[in-house]
Amino acid sequence: MVSHHRNGRERRARAHPPVGRRGARQKRELGMAVHKGRGFAAINYPIGMNLGGDPSQALVHSNPDGKFMVSLSSIDLGQGMKSVTRQIAAETLGVPVEDVYVDTADSDTGPHCMGSFASRGTHRVGNAVIQAAQEARAVMMEAAAEELEVNAADLVTDGRGNIHVRGAPSRAITTAAASAAAQFKQGRTVSGRGIFLIPLSEVSPETGEMTPVSCFAHAALIVDLEVDDETGEVKVLEINSAYEVGRALNPKLVEQQLVGGAWMGLSHALYETTEPYYPKRDHGPVDFNNYLMPGPGDIAPHNIAVLERPAPDGPYGGKGPGEMCANPVLPAVANAVFDAVGVRVRDLPITPEKILRGLRENGGARPRSRAARAR
Structure with a gap:
């Protein structure tokens, strides 16, 4: 009986080889x-469009502790909008990236944006953030200049949270202290507004051709x-x-x-x-x-x-x-x-x-x- 079963298995194996070998043989x-x-x-x-100028806006302001908030209506869909705009704002302001926060709330509370589409986020929103951060930085530098009793044009930031006189690093003030002085001593609003708008393309009256x-x-x-x-x-x-x-x-x-x-x-x-x-x-x-x-x-x-x-x-x-x-x-x-x-x-x-x-x-x-x- 054992021999019979073994011989039967061998015959079935010869008649029906493993699927992989059988499949390869049949394909051949x-x-x-x-x-x-x-x-x-x-x-x-x-990148983006040119319909109505394809505008995006941004607002940047400093809190009393020297941290900066970037307000947008440009939504982060997972593409990294918050990370990139945070970097752009920090670079423009001259502060550490950890001192910047980005709020992508909604179109009711944030400044106007055409939307997160057309691969436009970094280009359009980033430019708006630069403009807003430049305006806020100018106020912060004026506040620092008043505290240090120097001309604002003579001040530079080091990207680590400090503002000092060009060529004299010892004469310095932190960005947090400058922001606090602006708001509690000088009555300044450390804030900025930015909008990026594409100049409308000329349109050919004969063909309607334009640069979109x-x-x-x-x-x-x-x-x-x-x-x-x-x-x-x-x-x-x-x-x-x-x-x-x-x-x-x-x-x-x-x-x-x-x-x-x-x-x-x-x-x-x-x-x-x-x-x-x-x-x-x-x-x-x-x-x-x-x-x-x-x-x-x-x-x-x-x-x-x-x-x-x-x-x-x-x-x-x-x-x-x-x-x-x-x-x-x-x-x-x-x-x-x-x-x-x-x-x-x-x-x-x-x-x-x-x-x-x-x-x-x-x-x-x-x-x-x-x-x-x-x-």
């Missing part, structure tokens, strides 16, 4: 394979992936990208936004949809609570080069990556799929179903030749 017999592809895309992206933005950011991205021509499954292997963002005011925030934005773009390119699946949508997503998104197991290496070319009209040269970080991923993935199997998918997401339909229409995978890739 049917001409199926996993194909590698590489896709490239380059974009330029407009003030500056552009740029990106180039390469995606390497694999396409299984049996299942239509796509696996991203690696992403390499270069982004020109003006000046990276907070390099870590920029890197995190570029990585996260690329995976948001990848999710849009390959996963997210509420459209019917083939052949029926019984088991497909029907709303945005159930649709498919990439998880930790889908993450691929992403190598980023941040190119800094300060914008002449940007706050300390910054533009901000914003929505641009997701945009080049979509066409690059579509180009990589075409490179791998010769299927051009023109509507997103690029699902296995769409790839399989394209393969059927093409009569199978048609990878680009090495010669074509070399050209």
Whole structure:
């Protein structure tokens, strides 16, 4: 009986090899394979708009303890608005960044802003914060000059909470003491108002052509992936990208936004949809609570080069990556799929179903030749 069972298991093993080996053998017999592809895309992206001047406003004031509050109606959606505007205000005021707080309340209590969209936050709001902080700084320096009995033009800040006479560091007062003196002795309001407004573009009366933005950011991205021509499954292997963002005011925030934005773009390119699946949508997503998104197991290496070319009209040269970080991923993935199997998918997401339909229409995978890739 034992021998019989063992022989039976051996016969079943020979007849039904493990799934992996069986799948590989069947693919070889049917001409199926996993194909590698590489896709490239380059974009330029407009920063903000020029509709009505695209204004943003900011208010900056000092509390009696020398801490500064920046009031905005520009909402932080997780993109780092508070961190960047805090840095900009601290740099302009000449105080430590820990002495600055940012309040993004709402449009009822904060100064007017067009909104957190169009990748405009760093550029538009940052410029408004600079203007407001410059006005508040001027009052603080006048208060310090009165306390030190010198000309305000002779004073400098050290960025560590001190104001001293240029060339004479021993003659100094803290920014906190200057703010307190202004409010309790001199009757000054250490505050400032700022607004950034884009000059309206000239409009061609013949064509209506105009310049809708003030500056552009740029990106180039390469995606390497694999396409299984049996299942239509796509696996991203690696992403390499270069982004020109003006000046990276907070390099870590920029890197995190570029990585996260690329995976948001990848999710849009390959996963997210509420459209019917083939052949029926019984088991497909029907709303945005159930649709498919990439998880930790889908993450691929992403190598980023941040190119800094300060914008002449940007706050300390910054533009901000914003929505641009997701945009080049979509066409690059579509180009990589075409490179791998010769299927051009023109509507997103690029699902296995769409790839399989394209393969059927093409009569199978048609990878680009090495010669074509070399050209």
